[in-house]
Amino acid sequence: MFFVMNSQFYCGFNRYKRMCINSKKMEKNEKLIELRGITKEFDGTPVLTDLNLYILDKEFVTLLGPSGCGKTTTLRLIGGFETPDKGDVFFEGKRITDLPPYKRPVNTVFQKYALFPHLNVYENVAFALRLGKVAEKEIARRVKEMLKIVNLEGFERRNVEKLSGGQQQRVAIARALVNQPRVLLLDEPLGALDLKLRKDMQVELKKIQQRMGITFVYVTHDQEEALSMSDTVVVMDNGVIQQIGTPEDIYNEPKNAFVADFIGESNILDGIMHADKLVEFSGHTLECVDGGFEKDEPVDVVIRPEDVDIVPLGSVPIHGVVNTVTFKGVHYEIIVDVQGFKWMVQTTDYAAPGTEVGLRILPDEIHIMKKSKYSDLYGDYSTYFDEMDKSGAEATGDEN
Amino acid sequence: MKTKSYMARIMAAPHILWAILFIAAPMLFVLYYSFTDASGAFSTENLRLLLDAKYLTIFLRSMAFALVATVICLLVAYPLAYAISRATPRAQKVYMMLIMLPMWMNFLIRTYSIMAILEDNGFLNTILNSLGIPSVHIINTSAAVIFGMIYNYLPYMVLPIYTVLSRLDVRLLEASADLGCTPAQTFTRVVMPLSRSGVVSGVTMVFVPSVSTFYISQKLGGAKYDLIGDSIERQFQSAYNYNLGAAMSLVLMVIILISMAIMNRYSDGEGGLVA
Numbered sequence: 090m091f092f093v094m095n096s097q098f099y100c101g102f103n104r105y106k107r108m109c110i111n112s113k114k115m116e117k118n119e120k121l122i123e124l125r126g127i128t129k130e131f132d133g134t135p136v137l138t139d140l141n142l143y144i145l146d147k148e149f150v151t152l153l154g155p156s157g158c159g160k161t162t163t164l165r166l167i168g169g170f171e172t173p174d175k176g177d178v179f180f181e182g183k184r185i186t187d188l189p190p191y192k193r194p195v196n197t198v199f200q201k202y203a204l205f206p207h208l209n210v211y212e213n214v215a216f217a218l219r220l221g222k223v224a225e226k227e228i229a230r231r232v233k234e235m236l237k238i239v240n241l242e243g244f245e246r247r248n249v250e251k252l253s254g255g256q257q258q259r260v261a262i263a264r265a266l267v268n269q270p271r272v273l274l275l276d277e278p279l280g281a282l283d284l285k286l287r288k289d290m291q292v293e294l295k296k297i298q299q300r301m302g303i304t305f306v307y308v309t310h311d312q313e314e315a316l317s318m319s320d321t322v323v324v325m326d327n328g329v330i331q332q333i334g335t336p337e338d339i340y341n342e343p344k345n346a347f348v349a350d351f352i353g354e355s356n357i358l359d360g361i362m363h364a365d366k367l368v369e370f371s372g373h374t375l376e377c378v379d380g381g382f383e384k385d386e387p388v389d390v391v392i393r394p395e396d397v398d399i400v401p402l403g404s405v406p407i408h409g410v411v412n413t414v415t416f417k418g419v420h421y422e423i424i425v426d427v428q429g430f431k432w433m434v435q436t437t438d439y440a441a442p443g444t445e446v447g448l449r450i451l452p453d454e455i456h457i458m459k460k461s462k463y464s465d466l467y468g469d470y471s472t473y474f475d476e477m478d479k480s481g482a483e484a485t486g487d488e489n
Numbered sequence: 490m491k492t493k494s495y496m497a498r499i500m501a502a503p504h505i506l507w508a509i510l511f512i513a514a515p516m517l518f519v520l521y522y523s524f525t526d527a528s529g530a531f532s533t534e535n536l537r538l539l540l541d542a543k544y545l546t547i548f549l550r551s552m553a554f555a556l557v558a559t560v561i562c563l564l565v566a567y568p569l570a571y572a573i574s575r576a577t578p579r580a581q582k583v584y585m586m587l588i589m590l591p592m593w594m595n596f597l598i599r600t601y602s603i604m605a606i607l608e609d610n611g612f613l614n615t616i617l618n619s620l621g622i623p624s625v626h627i628i629n630t631s632a633a634v635i636f637g638m639i640y641n642y643l644p645y646m647v648l649p650i651y652t653v654l655s656r657l658d659v660r661l662l663e664a665s666a667d668l669g670c671t672p673a674q675t676f677t678r679v680v681m682p683l684s685r686s687g688v689v690s691g692v693t694m695v696f697v698p699s700v701s702t703f704y705i706s707q708k709l710g711g712a713k714y715d716l717i718g719d720s721i722e723r724q725f726q727s728a729y730n731y732n733l734g735a736a737m738s739l740v741l742m743v744i745i746l747i748s749m750a751i752m753n754r755y756s757d758g759e760g761g762l763v764a
Contacts (some may be wrong), residue, residue, distance in 0.1 A: 190666040191674075197667045203660035207682045216678075217668040268669065349582055 119181070120407070121146040121304055122272065127176035129162055129328075136162045136237055140176070144272075144321075149298055151307045151315040154325035155351070160308045161200075163325070164274050167306060169193045183447070195272040196265035196348075202257045204249040210260055211245040217268040223386040235263040238297060250467040250478055254445060255286045262297070272304040279314065291362060308388040312352050317342060324348050343455060349391040349456070356432045357467045360390035360457065368457060371427050373406040375450070379457040394435040394470065395456035399423065405447040411440045433470030502743075520737030535736035544720070544737075551717040552744065554706075557698035559646075560640035562695045563688065565639070567648035570687075570731065571680075573647075574654035581655065588647050600708050603640060607633050607709065616723065629711030637705040642698055645692035653687030654680070689752050696752075697745050717741050 120143045127140040129283045137159045144150050152160035165171040166178055169190035185193060196217075204213050212219075213233055213454055217374045218228045236242050239259035244252070249260060258278060265273055278294075279287045295318050298305045309315055314323050316336040324339060324347075332344040343349035346357050360370035365380030370390045382388060409427035416422075423434045425448060432448065440446050526532040538544065539704040573584045591599060607628045614624040627633050657680065665675040703718030714731030716738060 168663075168667060170666075191664070191669045191671055195667075197664070199660050199664055199667075202662040203658065205661060205664070205679060205683075207679075216665075220674060221671045412749070433610065 112384075117209050120144070120179075121148075121181060122306075123179040123182075124163070124166065125177050126179070127163075127165070127166060127173045129159075129171065129173050134397065136327055137173070140328070140330060142323060142330065142333070143441050144304060146271075147302055147304055149295070149305045149307065149318060149320045151309060151319040151321070151324060152325060153309060153312060153315040154331075155310055158325040159328040160310075160325050161276055162199075164276055164306060167272070168195055168197050168274050176355050177449040194270055195274055196268065196270040197274040197276065198258075198261045198265050198278045200278070201454075202261040204257055204260055204264070206250050206373075208239065208249070209245065210247045210249055210252070213249055213260055214263045214267050216264060232263075233269055234266045236297070238266070238300070239263045250350045254281050258282065258290065265298070265302065266303075270300075270303065271389065272306060273298075275305060275307045277308055277310070279309075279311075282422050287314070294318065316352070324351060343391055343458060345461040345463050346389050346391075346465075346467055347461070348460065349389075350463070350467050354394050354433055354435075354470065355467075356392045356394065356470050358390045358430065360388045360394070360452075362386045362388050362457060366452070368455060371407050371430065372453070375406070375455060376452045377455040377457060378453045379455075382457070382459075387460055389460060389464050391456040391458060392432075392450055392454060394422070394433040395420075396450060397432065397434040397436070398442050398449040399425075399434060399436050399438050400449045402445050402447050405449045407448045407450070408445060409448065411442050411444050411446060413438065414442055430470040519735045519738050522732050523739045525732060525733060527730075532732075535732045536740070538733060539736060539740060542635050543644055546718055547715050547717055548740070550714060551700050554598055554635055554638065554714070554716065555696050555702075557636050558699045559692055561635070561639050561695045562646040563692060566650055566691060567684075567688070568642060569655055570647050570650035570721065571650055573659070585648075585651065588644050591640075592644055597704070600637060600705055603633075603709055605626065607636070620663065628709065629713060630709065631714055633709040634706045634714050634716075637709045638699045638702060641702075641705065642695040645694040645698070649694065649715065650684060650687040651692035653684045657683055689755055693752050696748060700744065700748075701741055703761070 122144040124142045127137050129137040154160050176213050214232045215228050239262050239405050241259050279290050322336055322339045323333050332348045340352055348356045358370045362366050362368050362382040368377045409425040412424040414423050414424050420435045420437050425432045665679045701718045703722045706714045706716045721734050721737045724730045
């Protein structure tokens with residue numbers, strides 16, 4: 090999945106480096122939603138532990154994490170479907186912890202849509218408007234406008250159960266947006282769609298968010314989706330926020346081994362920080378750009394596969410034996426054995442299996458992370474593929 | 490292909506035979522007896538007799554009693570089914586078991602038990618008196634007959650409504666609340682429309698046996714409230730007037746068919762037990 094993102098985002102793989110770091114910065118906005126010190130348990134099992142998070146107005150925030158990490162529960166706390174055991178939820182500074190869902194200025198696009206089967210497309214979208222004293226003409230105008238935004242003109246009289254997954258998805262979005270909520274909550278909205286449709290809908294959703302100028306809080310376990318759509322990504326695991334940042338921050342400067350592992354592929358190595366900007370790993374001491382650690386502090390070193398260059402033996406200190414080479418289209422995926430630790434290298438250069446090669450890593454491609462409880466969990470090169478598939482299957486069931 | 494359809498016909502044969510023997514044939518007999526007199530000659534006399542005030546009263550009374558019983562059953566069963574459907578899965582099983590339990594007992598025994606409970610010196614009045622409340626006279630009134638119907642047929646109302654409500658997706662209720670519905674609005678705008686098919690099934694399954702019931706009225710109504718079922722029974726068992734009895738059955742069938750047709754107009758055709 091990550092690979093697809095590569096081809097979409099970077100043209101010229103080795104030239105990529107970190108140019109996206111200069112991308113747009115969030116405008117300074119008011120805190121719209123704030124979660125303070127939230128703790129939540131289900132039958133004695135902690136789901137969220139002392140969670141603190143704020144969401145700015147007009148921001149696209151993604152809660153990202155594996156199945157069971159608490160992201161859906163966080164969303165449901167904002168929607169009003171759950172109340173925290175401890176802590177409070179604020180909306181524009183006002184405490185709304187105990188406010189029922191129907192009094193909150195947020196709307197939700199549910200996993201699997203939850204469209205009303207007894208109503209047609211038009212009536213599903215008009216549902217919220219019919220509760221107020223909105224005139225029939227006004228309802229018709231707004232439903233029509235919404236259906237136009239989600240590209241479903243002419244579907245008014247259709248039975249929602251006869252629509253395709255993508256169409257049901259659009260109805261759900263239109264229904265949630267028709268009342269112009271301040272915030273739209275989306276719970277794995279694209280989970281049930283096939284890859285192509287998911288890609289189209291990602292672009293579509295982002296467009297809708299920008300056009301309507303509302304805040305989106307988006308839950309997903311798909312890291313590629315999170316990176317490509319969000320202003321801010323909140324990476325969660327085990328009911329705890331691991332890192333909050335822009336997609337670029339999360340990818341380029343992961344805070345710990347979990348984030349590095351979950352977001353894309355990575356080589357996570359044990360290292361020792363000898364001094365500022367000087368780190369030892371794989372038996373060699375290299376120059377890096379990070380600092381602020383204690384002298385000789387043990388650290389985790391993350392090196393992204395696409396940041397490693399294969400160079401002739403002898404020109405750089407780190408070297409290893411090519412184990413396998415897999416052609417991936419845009420690049421080769423080369424597994425290199427360096428003193429027993431297998432590195433993943435993604436490069437357009439070819440190296441034959443069995444040959445000894447040097448691995449060049451530039452100082453700014455070496456990312457230093459503090460040791461955490463996630464250290465040493467990921468041997469060899471690490472990828473979240475297997476776990477992703479598993480959590481994908483679970484996510485279609487009832488999470489939390 | 491040919492052998493397959495041949496096999497299919499052989500497989501279906503017992504069922505077709507069954508249907509002819511026990512469904513089609515009795516119907517034809519009912520039709521035959523309805524339009525003949527004792528000598529076997531064609532006659533519309535039986536049906537004309539039913540226009541008599543005596544029989545019209547019986548038909549109207551049967552329908553009125555059945556209607557009242559059905560409405561009360563619905564009012565009792567809906568909240569009950571709703572509460573059960575929202576309980577934990579384990580509790581749901583227990584509650585449904587309790588609802589079904591009386592149906593394991595013989596119909597006559599149940600009716601006799603109700604007599605014992607409702608009698609002037611029965612169980613109900615004993616309890617009322619011990620609480621310092623004066624006795625109530627219920628036995629041999631129309632209320633007792635309707636109570637008997639409700640008691641006997643309530644499970645048939647609870648079951649289909651419970652079935653549709655328990656299948657109701659909780660996320661639809663959340664979606665409704667999310668879109669601004671108060672709990673009451675969620676009930677009227679989402680829960681009620683989506684449980685309509687269960688209500689239609691329940692109403693049909695209570696009204697049809699209620700309108701044709703017999704014995705309940707004889708035992709609980711003190712033979713004061715003659716119903717169609719009792720009249721039909723009497724024509725066959727005591728008066729030996731098969732022709733009049735058959736004519737009554739025919740009219741009853743027509744009444745039931747019409748009421749089912751009306752009910753089905755309100756069904757969305759999904760989840761209901763009546764097709």
